[in-house]
Amino acid sequence: MASPRLLRSCLFAALSAALVGSAAIGPAQADASDAGVTAVTFSDAFDGPAGAAVDSSKWQIETGDNVNNHERQYYTSGNNNAALDGQGHLVITARRENPANYQCWYGTCQYTSARLNTAGKFTAQYGHVEARMKVPRGQGMWPAFWMLGNDLGQVGWPNSGEIDIMENVGFEPSTVHGTIHGPGYSGSGGIGAGYTLPNGQAFADGFHTFAVDWAPNSITWSVDGTVYQTRTPADLGGNAWVFNKPFFLILNLAVGGYWPGDPDGSTVFPQQLVVDSVSVTTSDSPAGVPIKGLAGKCVDVAAANSANGTPVQLYDCNGTAAQQWSVGSDGTIRALGKCLDVTGNGTADGSTVQLWDCTGGPNQKWAVSAAHDIVNPQADKCLDVTDNNAANGTRLQIWTCTGGANQKWTVG
Structure with a gap:
């Protein structure tokens, strides 16, 4: 060393x-x-x-x-x-x-x-x-x-x-x-x-x-x-x-x-x-910030598990590390040392999101807009709560942007 x-x-x-x-x-x-x-x-x-x-x-x-x-x-x-x-x-x-x-x-x-x-x-x-x-x-x-x-x-x-x-x-x-x-x-x-x-x-x-x-x-x-x-x-x-x-x-x-x-x-x-x-x-909070969406719930890494492929979901906000996200100048959104990732580099409606090692790939790039959308530019689709379901554990995905409440997010 x-x-x-x-x-x-x-x-x-x-x-x-x-x-x-x-x-x-x-x-x-x-x-x-x-x-x-x-x-x-x-x-x-x-x-x-x-x-x-x-x-x-x-x-x-x-x-x-x-x-x-x-x-x-x-x-x-x-x-x-x-x-x-x-x-x-x-x-x-x-x-x-x-x-x-x-x-x-x-x-x-x-x-x-x-x-x-x-x-x-x-x-x-x-x-x-x-x-x-x-x-x-x-x-x-x-x-x-x-x-x-x-x-x-x-x-x-x-x-x-x-x-x-x-x-x-x-x-x-x-x-x-x-x-x-x-x-x-x-x-x-x-x-x-x-x-x-x-x-x-x-x-x-x-x-x-x-x-x-x-x-x-x-x-x-x-x-x-x-x-x-x-x-x-x-x-x-x-x-x-x-x-x-x-x-x-x-x-x-x-x-x-x-x-x-x-x-x-x-x-x-x-x-x-x-x-x-x-x-x-x-960002406003260098320690990482919550991303809040539908029903005031948070973007959450399931079971705070940092393993590749862990689902990213909606869950009651609890302030844990699994809900502390940093929005990087490189377009990534990170928690637990890894990146918010579109599974399988998908671009279709319904492609799920997960936690994965940061690779610099386009499926890990996000744009946070003033209108509270979080968009994956490669797919030109929005981060979305599946079926508009506010229940704990609902999987997050990308979907054609509709302006619906299940696609609106507040970072911080």
Whole structure:
């Protein structure tokens, strides 16, 4: 698993001071007439002229080296290694160079790169956190999109918590990792999993979207909308869950270190981490919200069973996790770490809905309208209570939209 990605002592002190002295900015409150409308709390599409530095109102640039991981790069300031490309991307470039006689923990630095964070400018507490990126390739490359607890300056690492949304090491071109670190499960003891592209594809060959859906006592990781793990306090062996608080975002491209190993003769420089966008979105209730319909009853996962194929039904609202749904910016509606799914990719009237692993497929895409319809665009049909029956346990399905009460839903 991932090694801790801590700052060298001088950088750690500077960042800690900034965190202690700054006012945390929490998730923006949704200003929407309909509950459940996705609210954007942070967004950067990296629009601007080629060569420009990142928006300093959103990001700060860290400088220096990192002895803790034995990384080889020196992180430079300004736009030296992190610049817009004029086409809506941030490009973080790692180079084999030392233009200013930078000194690293091992002597004269051999590489430069960049690391930026939102500390003191933006923190998130829950929501859908994602970045669309194309990673570099080559032995020794270590790109990452991750978060640290905003109380880092007060409690230190790993008590602050660390959420690694995406890490890739160059010797695994087809695999990325998602990991949490905290007290008792840090460094090589971090808890997480990997996601591997099929058929030997490499992440460096194109853009991919890396995300977490983060709620109280739950973090779910996905790549391109496909969920590959969920972590809860039950995974920690009795250790403390330190993720129900504000975190700030970090993007960086490290060179070398304990985990990826150093570059070798096969590594081509420069290498680039190309970031298309970063966003944090949240619904009105980051913990998930009920979806209420006919007779004031709720959309419910039968028996709170998270197994694939579990029926989704109408049931008296009871506030359990089986009735806590999040409406994602990717068009999914999720509960218990899985997606609301039209069985068998059906498009016909009467196709039932169920819970299933999130696949990114069109049968898991939904549009929530201001008119309180929940529509599957592929079928162009509405989420519907079968036979207009308000009894507990009535199966939900898709049906041609009629405007009837059995197709009207309130999210939140």
